[in-house]
Amino acid sequence: MPEKIIPRxxxxxxxxxxxxxxxxxxxxxxxxxxxxxxxxxxxxWENIQQALDQRIKQTGAVNAYFPLFIPQxxxxxxxxxxxxFSPELAVVTHGGGKELEEPLIVRPTSETIINAxxxxxxxxxxxxxxxxxxxxxxxxWEMRTRLFLRTTEFLWQEGHTAHTTAEEAQEEMLRMxxxxxxxxxxxAAVPVLPGxxxxxxxxxxxxxxxxxxxxxxxxxxxxxxxxxxLGQNFARPFGIQYLDQNNELQYVWQTSxxxxxxFIGAIVMVHGDDQGLILPPxxxxxxxxxxxxxxxxxxxxxxxxxxxRVRQTLGDRLRLEVDGREEYTPGWKFNHWxxxxxxxxxxxxxxxxxxxxxxxxxxxxxxxxxxxxxPMDELAPRVPALLEDIQANLxxxxxxxxxxxxxxxxxxxxxxxxxxxxxxxxxWCGDGNCEAQIQEETQATARxxxxxQPEGSGPCIHCGQPAKEVAIFARAY
Amino acid sequence: MPEKIIPRxxxxxxxxxxxxxxxxxxxxxxxxxxxxxxxxxxxxWENIQQALDQRIKQTGAVNAYFPLFIPQxxxxxxxxxxxxFSPELAVVTHGGGKELEEPLIVRPTSETIINAxxxxxxxxxxxxxxxxxxxxxxxxWEMRTRLFLRTTEFLWQEGHTAHTTAEEAQEEMLRMxxxxxxxxxxxAAVPVLPGxxxxxxxxxxxxxxxxxxxxxxxxxxxxxxxxxxLGQNFARPFGIQYLDQNNELQYVWQTSxxxxxxFIGAIVMVHGDDQGLILPPxxxxxxxxxxxxxxxxxxxxxxxxxxxRVRQTLGDRLRLEVDGREEYTPGWKFNHWxxxxxxxxxxxxxxxxxxxxxxxxxxxxxxxxxxxxxPMDELAPRVPALLEDIQANLxxxxxxxxxxxxxxxxxxxxxxxxxxxxxxxxxWCGDGNCEAQIQEETQATARxxxxxQPEGSGPCIHCGQPAKEVAIFARAY
Numbered sequence: 001m002p003e004k005i006i007p008r009x010x011x012x013x014x015x016x017x018x019x020x021x022x023x024x025x026x027x028x029x030x031x032x033x034x035x036x037x038x039x040x041x042x043x044x045w046e047n048i049q050q051a052l053d054q055r056i057k058q059t060g061a062v063n064a065y066f067p068l069f070i071p072q073x074x075x076x077x078x079x080x081x082x083x084x085f086s087p088e089l090a091v092v093t094h095g096g097g098k099e100l101e102e103p104l105i106v107r108p109t110s111e112t113i114i115n116a117x118x119x120x121x122x123x124x125x126x127x128x129x130x131x132x133x134x135x136x137x138x139x140x141w142e143m144r145t146r147l148f149l150r151t152t153e154f155l156w157q158e159g160h161t162a163h164t165t166a167e168e169a170q171e172e173m174l175r176m177x178x179x180x181x182x183x184x185x186x187x188a189a190v191p192v193l194p195g196x197x198x199x200x201x202x203x204x205x206x207x208x209x210x211x212x213x214x215x216x217x218x219x220x221x222x223x224x225x226x227x228x229x230l231g232q233n234f235a236r237p238f239g240i241q242y243l244d245q246n247n248e249l250q251y252v253w254q255t256s257x258x259x260x261x262x263f264i265g266a267i268v269m270v271h272g273d274d275q276g277l278i279l280p281p282x283x284x285x286x287x288x289x290x291x292x293x294x295x296x297x298x299x300x301x302x303x304x305x306x307x308x309r310v311r312q313t314l315g316d317r318l319r320l321e322v323d324g325r326e327e328y329t330p331g332w333k334f335n336h337w338x339x340x341x342x343x344x345x346x347x348x349x350x351x352x353x354x355x356x357x358x359x360x361x362x363x364x365x366x367x368x369x370x371x372x373x374x375p376m377d378e379l380a381p382r383v384p385a386l387l388e389d390i391q392a393n394l395x396x397x398x399x400x401x402x403x404x405x406x407x408x409x410x411x412x413x414x415x416x417x418x419x420x421x422x423x424x425x426x427x428w429c430g431d432g433n434c435e436a437q438i439q440e441e442t443q444a445t446a447r448x449x450x451x452x453q454p455e456g457s458g459p460c461i462h463c464g465q466p467a468k469e470v471a472i473f474a475r476a477y
Numbered sequence: 478m479p480e481k482i483i484p485r486x487x488x489x490x491x492x493x494x495x496x497x498x499x500x501x502x503x504x505x506x507x508x509x510x511x512x513x514x515x516x517x518x519x520x521x522w523e524n525i526q527q528a529l530d531q532r533i534k535q536t537g538a539v540n541a542y543f544p545l546f547i548p549q550x551x552x553x554x555x556x557x558x559x560x561x562f563s564p565e566l567a568v569v570t571h572g573g574g575k576e577l578e579e580p581l582i583v584r585p586t587s588e589t590i591i592n593a594x595x596x597x598x599x600x601x602x603x604x605x606x607x608x609x610x611x612x613x614x615x616x617x618w619e620m621r622t623r624l625f626l627r628t629t630e631f632l633w634q635e636g637h638t639a640h641t642t643a644e645e646a647q648e649e650m651l652r653m654x655x656x657x658x659x660x661x662x663x664x665a666a667v668p669v670l671p672g673x674x675x676x677x678x679x680x681x682x683x684x685x686x687x688x689x690x691x692x693x694x695x696x697x698x699x700x701x702x703x704x705x706x707l708g709q710n711f712a713r714p715f716g717i718q719y720l721d722q723n724n725e726l727q728y729v730w731q732t733s734x735x736x737x738x739x740f741i742g743a744i745v746m747v748h749g750d751d752q753g754l755i756l757p758p759x760x761x762x763x764x765x766x767x768x769x770x771x772x773x774x775x776x777x778x779x780x781x782x783x784x785x786r787v788r789q790t791l792g793d794r795l796r797l798e799v800d801g802r803e804e805y806t807p808g809w810k811f812n813h814w815x816x817x818x819x820x821x822x823x824x825x826x827x828x829x830x831x832x833x834x835x836x837x838x839x840x841x842x843x844x845x846x847x848x849x850x851x852p853m854d855e856l857a858p859r860v861p862a863l864l865e866d867i868q869a870n871l872x873x874x875x876x877x878x879x880x881x882x883x884x885x886x887x888x889x890x891x892x893x894x895x896x897x898x899x900x901x902x903x904x905w906c907g908d909g910n911c912e913a914q915i916q917e918e919t920q921a922t923a924r925x926x927x928x929x930q931p932e933g934s935g936p937c938i939h940c941g942q943p944a945k946e947v948a949i950f951a952r953a954y
Contacts, residue, residue: 096618141573
């Protein structure tokens with residue numbers, strides 16, 4: 001097993017790919033731009049799914065499944081939508097040995113096919129709100145791909161809702177943004193900034209798009225989830241109408257929202273270090289790894305009996321693994337499980353057995369600082385408490401990193417220096433030309449216009465015109 | 478809501494489609510041969526997934542995700558495989574606005590892409606066994622499609638394993654067949670016959686295929702899951718080799734196994750009746766529905782207070798729904814939830830409140846026979862016990878139906894009469910020509926050669942040649 005990860009400071013981009021591949025989260029597939037999500041990565045995705053699915057269901061949405069293929073004519077019904085997605089489509093032209101009369105698009109997102117069904121299902125105001133979520137794969141033909149961050153095929157959940165009023169749709173859109181916000185911070189320990197996307201960055205076909213933006217370890221931004229207010233942009237071309245309480249035909253108001261396997265990339269980049277992954281305990285496939293240390297048969301028996309006690313004490317309540325392999329040394333195992341990002345290691349040697357204790361080593365505090373010895377009979381309360389502390393610490397230090405690397409420039413010169421190595425929070429006029437020029441000059445884009453706005457107003461950081469909102473600018477993934 | 482289901486006896490095929498559509502399990506999609514799995518159907522699939530996923534993980538297999546697209550050259554590497562699947566492929570020829578150099582196949586099954594990765598991951602005997610499962614969508618271009626039973630796109634899990642010996646692969650194949658057997662009978666209450674497929678019916682590329690076969694309500698057979706012994710048929714073309722303990726290169730031995738959304742069709746057809754669905758309690762999205770009965774505000778308050786007590790008593794432990802809608806009558810609701818197949822209904826009216834009791838109505842025993850009144854304070858133990866009884870009763874009566882409609886013919890004339898309306902268990906020589914002639918003459922095919930074989934031998938039911946095994950013959954979905 002060639003475990004070599006280049007230091008983050010030396011080459012952040014290669015560090016990322018090394019970590020993803022060496023820890024066996026994912027691998028490149030022999031298909032252009034596609035990845036294989038390996039068991040360790042998929043177990044992380046399953047934990048993400050579980051935590052998010054529960055939250056989605058609590059809002060009243062239900063899961064369903066819609067076809068992978070979308071007739072080409074459907075994609076073309078909403079003008080902005082087709083313009084935005086056309087360059088990225090994969091097209092099925094042959095099926096069952098014959099050329100198809102109408103080519104089928106492999107879904108890049110499912111607004112069109114889902115709304116075609118909504119038009120059939122929605123008849124009366126009693127059928128509303130209609131709130132449906134789908135976990136599935138989607139395909140977008142990407143030019144430059146990177147494991148998890150940008151792949152031709154990826155996994156996600158996409159929610160699609162229909163409401164009787166514009167206000168209700170806006171509320172739903174914000175509710176889901178808050179669900180993502182809560183999930184990101186409380187499950188993944190990834191602090192995020194929720195806000196509105198600029199006109200240029202919004203979803204093709206949306207009235208307004210919102211996102212949560214996170215800061216990676218190299219101080220670049222990553223859009224970690226999106227929630228869109230679609231207005232009646234799809235309701236009209238797809239004819240989603242209902243009879244209201246006055247028996248009049250009305251178009252519905254809609255939202256859509258999604259979070260993808262890209263989020264795994266965010267977890268890697270927000271928490272990881274030169275040793276490899278650091279996984280937040282709530283989502284880690286393995287929360288605790290137990291490494292026995294012994295020499296000779298007598299010690300082995302004593303130590304393994306203690307290991308068994310630990311497994312019995314914690315194994316039912318935590319995702320715990322015992323590494324009892326005899327072909328590797330304890331030192332090798334320490335490195336291995338550190339690289340894999342397991343939040344907590346339990347070491348048990350002959351002296352620990354004698355003293356009725358074990359050694360706990362935190363992944364988030366390397367070396368001596370992160371080690372404590374704990375009496376065997378205190379494990380049941382101490383280990384879960386320690387995992388909670390690790391979870392809280394990861395969030396706190398990521399938030400501190402985000403805050404330390406976000407600044408408010410008062411001049412465009414300052415702005416340029418800030419976005420070269422962090423987030424700039426600046427008054428912005430909202431004009432698309434301004435945005436394009438900023439990007440050309442600094443490579444930074446408007447990440448979002450945060451929901452949380454300061455009082456007052458100020459001059460646009462680029463053009464100096466009066467601005468009513470601040471935006472976050474940064475170079476982004 | 479137009480709730481009309483044609484009686485089973487009148488038109489079984491339309492009855493099936495009516496039930497699936499009227500109960501909102503699934504709907505036809507506006508894409509040829511594809512379906513939409515609606516929330517009620519998807520909730521059933523989620524329960525199937527959960528029950529099966531747990532069993533799969535208990536065998537030591539882990540989940541992962543492989544690409545949707547397979548390079549055409551991969552599909553072509555195993556001769557039988559490409560022959561079997563070629564007529565059913567959907568082909569992506571264009572991506573990102575350009576024609577692809579090599580067309581991509583939308584996976585009909587993933588042996589080829591997964592084994593290409595196995596070749597990379599497997600180096601030493603220490604990497605074996607490798608046992609991986611994937612939950613995903615697959616596409617097979619079908620000519621005649623029916624909701625759940627045969628659709629161009631369907632959902633499934635596909636397991637793929639690699640082992641050091643032929644014996645170990647055979648054991649794994651049988652272990653998974655037993656997992657499906659256990660799942661079908663103990664979760665879905667669908668009795669099945671596990672056995673080996675004939676040469677003609679085996680998976681394209683397998684050394685031997687096994688399946689579980691179930692009997693539908695019209696006495697036709699349905700293949701409910703399959704488990705294949707692939708031998709080294711994929712290991713050789715894909716070069717999956719490992720160094721054994723003597724440091725010699727060896728090819729692995731493999732299996733694959735799968736269960737699809739087709740299984741939902743089996744649940745519908747095995748248990749359903751003229752009123753609609755009857756769902757097995759372990760998998761039912763709603764296990765208990767509570768219908769309040771009242772007139773006027775005073776009664777409403779009393780009844781709804783009792784309903785709330787029922788919810789508090791049972792709601793945490795069971796999937797329970799209260800139908801408090803005021804626009805429908807209790808009678809309408811009884812019919813509605815019977816149609817939806819909810820195993821148990823709780824009725825609460827003013828007289829029940831007075832007497833401190835509720836009325837329970839079993840879905841599996843219509844009318845008075847299935848009704849019992851139960852004191853409020855006995856609900857906590859009685860309702861779960863009743864659900865278990867319903868589960869057991871569904872399995873028992875389906876098994877009885879299977880047994881009553883399976884016969885052992887002693888002549889080919891008898892055989893023909895039996896397969897016209899049931900399963901025939903008959904000595905069979907195993908010859909492909911014999912099988913083809915039987916199918917031509919009776920429309921029945923060899924469903925499987927059951928694992929459970931009688932002693933001795935006999936003359937083949939068709940050609941009279943000595944036969945060592947009995948096979949199940951039936952007309953099949």
